Amino acid sequence: MKHNNYTSKVDIFSLGVIFFEMHCLFGSKHERALAINNLKKGILPPRFAELYPHQSGLILRMTCADPQLRPTASDLVKVGFYLFVLAEVISF
16 A cells, blocks of 8 residues: 555544544444445535534535645634534534
């Protein structure tokens, strides 16, 4: 396996998937896999953007197919990403 293309943008993608999962209730592993496969294509579940308008855009940017278009960790701090996560943890 080649690691020369690995950058922090890969971690941002993974973080975006985890953040997405924090907002979804899946009925099965299959349903989860389908949702993540759709996310990789830039497709969110029905009503997701309506329910989570701010998070939706951020999640789509974090999981963008083009790593260069994903935000950096510094960008996430600037938009208050940690506040989104903290709010989710508190509401859980």
